[in-house]
Amino acid sequence: MTYEQMLHFYTEMAYIRAVEQKIADEYKHQEMRCPVHLSIGQEAVPVAVSKCLKSSDHVVSAHRSHAHYLAKGADLNAMICELFGKSDGCAAGKGGSMHLIDMEANVTAAVPIVGSSISIGTGVAFGLKKGGSGQKVAIYFGDGATEEGVFAESLDFASLHNLPALFVCENNFYSVYTSIEQRQASNRNLEKICQGHGIKSFHGDGNNIVEAFELARNAVSYMEDTGKAALLEFTTYRWLEHCGPNWDDHLGYRKAGELKNWMDRCPLTHCLGMLCAFPEHDNGELLRIDEKISAKISDSFKHARKNPFPSSDELFSDVYAEIQL
Amino acid sequence: MSSREITYGEAILEATRQMMLSDDRVMLMGLGVSDPGGIFGTTKGLFDEFGPDRVVETPTAESGVMGIAIGSSLVGMKPIVTHQRVEFSLLSYEQIVNQAAKWNYMTAGKKYVQIVVRLIIGRGWGQGPQHSQSLEPIFAHVPGLKVIAPSSPSDAKGLLAAAINDPNPVVMLEHRWLHQTYGEVSPDLYQQEIGRSKIVHVGTDITIVTYSYMVIEALRAARELANVGVSAEVIDLTSLRPLDFDTIEKSIGKTGTLLTIDNGWSTYGIGAEIVARAASDCFDALKKPPIRLGVADVPIPSTRALANLVYPGFNSIVDSVSSILGRDLSRLKQKSICVEDVPDKSFTGPF
Numbered sequence: 001m002t003y004e005q006m007l008h009f010y011t012e013m014a015y016i017r018a019v020e021q022k023i024a025d026e027y028k029h030q031e032m033r034c035p036v037h038l039s040i041g042q043e044a045v046p047v048a049v050s051k052c053l054k055s056s057d058h059v060v061s062a063h064r065s066h067a068h069y070l071a072k073g074a075d076l077n078a079m080i081c082e083l084f085g086k087s088d089g090c091a092a093g094k095g096g097s098m099h100l101i102d103m104e105a106n107v108t109a110a111v112p113i114v115g116s117s118i119s120i121g122t123g124v125a126f127g128l129k130k131g132g133s134g135q136k137v138a139i140y141f142g143d144g145a146t147e148e149g150v151f152a153e154s155l156d157f158a159s160l161h162n163l164p165a166l167f168v169c170e171n172n173f174y175s176v177y178t179s180i181e182q183r184q185a186s187n188r189n190l191e192k193i194c195q196g197h198g199i200k201s202f203h204g205d206g207n208n209i210v211e212a213f214e215l216a217r218n219a220v221s222y223m224e225d226t227g228k229a230a231l232l233e234f235t236t237y238r239w240l241e242h243c244g245p246n247w248d249d250h251l252g253y254r255k256a257g258e259l260k261n262w263m264d265r266c267p268l269t270h271c272l273g274m275l276c277a278f279p280e281h282d283n284g285e286l287l288r289i290d291e292k293i294s295a296k297i298s299d300s301f302k303h304a305r306k307n308p309f310p311s312s313d314e315l316f317s318d319v320y321a322e323i324q325l
Numbered sequence: 326m327s328s329r330e331i332t333y334g335e336a337i338l339e340a341t342r343q344m345m346l347s348d349d350r351v352m353l354m355g356l357g358v359s360d361p362g363g364i365f366g367t368t369k370g371l372f373d374e375f376g377p378d379r380v381v382e383t384p385t386a387e388s389g390v391m392g393i394a395i396g397s398s399l400v401g402m403k404p405i406v407t408h409q410r411v412e413f414s415l416l417s418y419e420q421i422v423n424q425a426a427k428w429n430y431m432t433a434g435k436k437y438v439q440i441v442v443r444l445i446i447g448r449g450w451g452q453g454p455q456h457s458q459s460l461e462p463i464f465a466h467v468p469g470l471k472v473i474a475p476s477s478p479s480d481a482k483g484l485l486a487a488a489i490n491d492p493n494p495v496v497m498l499e500h501r502w503l504h505q506t507y508g509e510v511s512p513d514l515y516q517q518e519i520g521r522s523k524i525v526h527v528g529t530d531i532t533i534v535t536y537s538y539m540v541i542e543a544l545r546a547a548r549e550l551a552n553v554g555v556s557a558e559v560i561d562l563t564s565l566r567p568l569d570f571d572t573i574e575k576s577i578g579k580t581g582t583l584l585t586i587d588n589g590w591s592t593y594g595i596g597a598e599i600v601a602r603a604a605s606d607c608f609d610a611l612k613k614p615p616i617r618l619g620v621a622d623v624p625i626p627s628t629r630a631l632a633n634l635v636y637p638g639f640n641s642i643v644d645s646v647s648s649i650l651g652r653d654l655s656r657l658k659q660k661s662i663c664v665e666d667v668p669d670k671s672f673t674g675p676f
């Protein structure tokens with residue numbers, strides 16, 4: 001791993017953390033009036049995966065999509081405006097936080113019906129393969145989604161048709177408030193589920209950016225070498241509540257000490273530590289990066305506040321696409 | 326070229342084939358699309374002609390397959406998905422309603438879902454509670470979907486071709502008793518506008534609004550009614566969403582009366598919507614309270630002894646017309662074609 005690579009990782013992760021933190025800080029003003037599922041604590045996985053994708057590759061995500069969107073290089077202004085419900089939003093305010101899209105960055109879909117994004121992503125892979133352009137799609141979902149029947153349906157189809165689908169499971173051990181132990185048999189084994197469908201899977205630590213990157217790179221190499229689909233499973237941890245800007249450890253659904261243990265393994269701090277171990281590292285440069293990020297985010301929030309709401313005549317537009325004859 | 330008579334099923338096959346020839350992004354997906362029967366003949370021969378890349382056999386996974394079809398449309402494919410019974414679409418309903426119907430709106434027009442969902446309504450031969458339902462209101466209820474339910478071979482061809490070419494998700498309902506019916510169809514490829522109803526029998530005494538298979542029953546009734554001096558106007562909706570209410574309103578203006586016939590339950594049904602629209606949009610034109618006919622408000626039983634009591638048909642149409650017009654038409658009922666549990670006598674089961 002070079003210093004430049006580590007600096008890239010740090011910059012991307014710090015950017016995502018800062019955006020999510022800003023949303024959490026500003027949420028109380030009640031201008032962003034849509035549910036937000038923040039990714040604080042889970043920044044390493046999308047940065048690692050995106051580093052292994054080409055810009056022409058697609059991303060399909062679910063309800064916790066901010067980090068996936070940002071890591072793919074999608075537009076921050078359009079995202080913040082969307083959260084504010086403003087006209088410059090990526091979906092002109094009609095989608096909200098759970099429907100981020102960026103055509104240029106190929107963030108193709110984000111849908112919050114758990115599991116549904118998996119088959120849609122598999123269909124994107126099916127269409128891309130038919131197009132013959134060599135593009136692939138990363139399909140992000142959580143541990144809960146692997147319990148949906150459509151997960152198995154999608155694995156089967158991706159395996160049957162050798163689709164360019166990279167399934168990315170961010171296992172943060174909770175589906176809303178319900179722990180994985182309450183939902184899955186103790187001897188349930190995702191690797192064997194994948195094996196049973198003829199899908200090779202790769203499993204590792206999603207809070208260690210270097211390990212996550214190497215794992216993602218191995219999976220993508222495997223896909224390119226074999227022309228087959230693959231699955232990545234990363235363990236990671238959500239710090240804040242399932243939906244919203246607040247801490248929720250006091251609710252008691254997490255095990256005692258669990259949050260602290262995971263915060264001690266903060267992916268961003270870990271990345272910073274590795275970066276600082278390089279002799280080339282420069283505190284002044286890191287400070288400038290942080291300042292640049294902060295200024296960019298601040299500009300986005302200013303823009304979103306000034307941006308007008310969609311006009312009332314937008315209500316009935318786009319229910320149907322127009323027929324091109 | 327001049328028209329010739331082909332079946333409703335052959336008309337669907339012809340539209341599909343011609344659209345597949347005209348655009349290589351059109352593909353067919355579903356369990357059984359390449360089977361020997363070819364979805365009641367509607368896909369027969371396409372696998373041999375277009376191969377497995379265009380005619381895609383699928384796993385028995387309706388939800389997954391619908392999501393996959395939607396996903397493929399997001400990157401330019403134009404899939405036609407078939408379920409051999411409407412009921413199977415309840416497994417894919419999430420994808421149809423939450424996903425397909427919402428995409429254009431929730432992306433402010435950046436991504437649309439160009440898919441056709443072909444659903445087959447069963448009836449007869451004891452298919453029973455889970456293979457005989459006609460669930461069109463649950464699709465017609467949803468903005469973002471278009472819903473077509475043609476009754477004739479020529480409408481089936483033109484509307485399906487238009488549906489394939491439409492950048493919106495279109496649900497096509499095909500009644501199993503229509504696949505073998507004949508009608509004149511042009512051999513050329515043509516598209517018929519979705520959302521236009523048709524007056525299939527002109528009349529001045531009573532407006533009968535229906536769609537899909539019940540158009541056949543309504544036309545039988547209209548012909549017999551004409552023999553006793555009752556002039557019935559039969560409107561074939563052809564499309565349930567968008568709904569062409571203008572044609573209905575004009576007809577009510579002429580007749581002052583309204584009888585609706587659902588293919589399924591009338592409670593919260595297509596007829597309920599039409600009667601409600603009539604009450605709010607042309608109340609003054611109505612001289613008599615409208616009647617809604619539909620399948621009896623029960624799950625559809627298997628045994629023909631009970632199933633025959635469930636469906637609306639010639640006799641219940643005549644009864645309703647008699648009630649609305651205040652005329653004794655009971656002698657007509659003797660002429661009723663006895664509808665058993667098969668579409669015609671040549672059919673010897675099973676479906």
